[in-house]
Amino acid sequence: MEVAPVTTNPFFSLFVQAHWVVNWAVMLGLGLASVWVWAIVIDKFMLYARTRRAMDAFEQAFWSGQSLEELYRSLSERPVHSMAALFVAAMREWKRSFENPSRSVAGLQARIEKVMDVTIAREIERLERRLLVLATVGSAGPFVGLFGTVWGIMTSFQSIAVSKNTSLAVVAPGIAEALFATAIGLVAAIPATIFYNKFISDVNRQAQRLEGFADEFSAILSRQIDERA
Amino acid sequence: MKLPQMRTGLAISAFMHAALLAWGLFSFAARPLAAKPQDVVLTDVISATEFSQLTKGVKNAPTVETPKPAVEKVGDPKPAEEVSPVAEKPEVRTSSAQPPLPAPKPPEPKPTKKPPQKPxxxxxxxxxxxxRKASEAKPKAQPQKPIPPQPRFDPNQIAALLDKRDPSRQSITGEALAPAPPSLGTRNGADAKLSQSELAAMRAKLMELWNPPVGVQNPEQMIVKIRIQLTRDGKLNGPPVVLTSGRGTVFETARDNAIRxxxxxQPYTMLSPSTYDIWKEIEITFDPRDMYRG
Incomplete structure (x- = not known):
């Protein structure tokens, strides 16, 4: 019986010899992706908890009957976020308009709303940052793992052909190692998808809260403008 | 502001993954991913001719068979029920001169070597x-008597002395476990020369003569099984018995053709008279597919 060499193409044999490089690159990349995903998850968890607490505290201070001027003075000393930032931005625009000698009250209402819109967009951008990484890992992770698996099974079949032995003892270890790539891909992708959905809904809830506060505050300022004008 | 928090998250995440990896390395290291070797089943491939020669039974066959493993006899319970309650005691005491064991051939210590005489x-x-008759006549006196005349002590038979099993249970070779009475050949063991060639010659002749209808839709309905009895000179002894039941003109034509x-x-001279016992009654299957298979 004539025995033909299995891999005659030098280019292909180069790839076969490099299969470990490919597999390890896939697995290492997926592992790093998993580490990064969990870092983002932990970071976002802390950020959203902090934001929620800050909002609660600010709303309590805002509706406590305290003078808005005093509140503004205490808050504008240091950089603030979320609802407080909204308040500070609106108050700054208000003060600029009234402390100016030529009081430009005419477009003040529109200007305040525009400033608050910009602040809300900036805050949401801050909350949403890096969430796209979760989405990307969640959707692409299984495919990358699958790629590693397919590559591993291909090379494992090549080695089967070389050894001319189809028993399970020869086939199984290579395929098991190849399937490990898919396992890592799923391990990275499943939490990423779950937490991405959770965080997106969290961000939406906080954005709603900011919008509500912006409308309320805008109404208050509008009344003040009409009284003073 | 942002960086320190991200750094905490990154540190926690990296630590978690490292711990998971370490756990996986330790818990999976004990179980290597190698499959167990498979059990090997040894088989011999023999031809049909070899098989028919194997089944030949000869009365005077040499008993130089390879020693077979002794096994417990599980079949044939009737003699044990009849005999064991009475014949038990005397046979155990005189075990150095046990009637069944040394009787066929005293020099051989192990009866398991001789399947033909044993069972x-x-x-x-x-x-x-x-x-039983003897023991019923003298139940007490008889067991003591045989001991003085035969005091020979065979060290090879200590095992027999120590054997406390029911004497009606005898060690026997594995082949005797088959329901058929054991012999060197099987009951239906044909002479090697009956062989497939004789039957094949008869088949060939019948297939030549059989003329079933051609071009039938499903030839399965033309399969006819017939039992015939033959005389010693190879002629039909009585009318053939059709064992297959069928309906339709196709089957009937095929059946009539087969009988014809x-x-x-008729004289089936290819069957040698020496093996008449085997072919005096045979069943023949007329299958049109065999004609095309050759």
């Missing part, structure tokens, strides 16, 4: 019958 149920039953073929090919 002869009729002789055994007769022997036990004699023993059986009559036409």
């Amino acid at each position: 002869d149920p009729i002789a055994d039953a007769l022997k036990r019958e004699d023993a 073929a059986l009559f036409m090919g």
Whole structure:
């Protein structure tokens, strides 16, 4: 019986010899992706908890009957976020308009709303940052793992052909190692998808809260403008 | 502001993954991913001719078979029920001169080496019958008597002395476990020369004579199985018996043709008279597919 060499193409044999490089690159990349995903998850968890607490505290201070001027003075000393930032931005625009000698009250209402819109967009951008990484890992992770698996099974079949032995003892270890790539891909992708959905809904809830506060505050300022004008 | 928090998250995440990896390395290291070797089943491939020669039974066959493993006899419970309650005691005490064991050939210590003489149920039953009559006549006195005349002590038979098993249970070779009475050949063991060639010659002749309808939709309905009895000179002994039941003109034509073929090919001289016992009654299957298979 004539025995033909299995891999005659030098280019292909180069790839076969490099299969470990490919597999390890896939697995290492997926592992790093998993580490990064969990870092983002932990970071976002802390950020959203902090934001929620800050909002609660600010709303309590805002509706406590305290003078808005005093509140503004205490808050504008240091950089603030979320609802407080909204308040500070609106108050700054208000003060600029009234402390100016030529009081430009005419477009003040529109200007305040525009400033608050910009602040809300900036805050949401801050909350949403890096969430796209979760989405990307969640959707692409299984495919990358699958790629590693397919590559591993291909090379494992090549080695089967070389050894001319189809028993399970020869086939199984290579395929098991190849399937490990898919396992890592799923391990990275499943939490990423779950937490991405959770965080997106969290961000939406906080954005709603900011919008509500912006409308309320805008109404208050509008009344003040009409009284003073 | 942002960086320190991200750094905490990154540190926690990296630590978690490292811990998971370490756990996986330790818990999976004990179980290597290698499959167990498979059990090997050894088989011999023999031809049909070899098989028919194997089944040949000869009365005077040499007993130089390879020693077979001794096994417990599980079948044939009847003699044990009849004999064991009475014949038990005397046979155990005189175990150095046990009737069944040394009787066929005293020099051989192990009876398991001789399958042909051992499992002869009729002789055994007769022997036990004699023993029972004797023991019933003198239940107490008889067991003591045989000991003084035969004091020979064979060290090879200590095992027999120590054997406390029911004497009606005898060690026997594995082949005797088959329901058929054991012999060197099987009951239907044909002479090697009956062989497939004789049957094949008869088949070939019948197939030549058989003329089933051609171009039938499904030829399965033309399969006819017929039992015939033959005389010693190869002629039909009585009308053939059709064993297959069918309906329709196709089957009936095939059946009639088959019967006609059986009559036409009549003296079946290819069957040698020496094996008449085997072919005095045979079943023949007329299958049109065999004609095309060749």
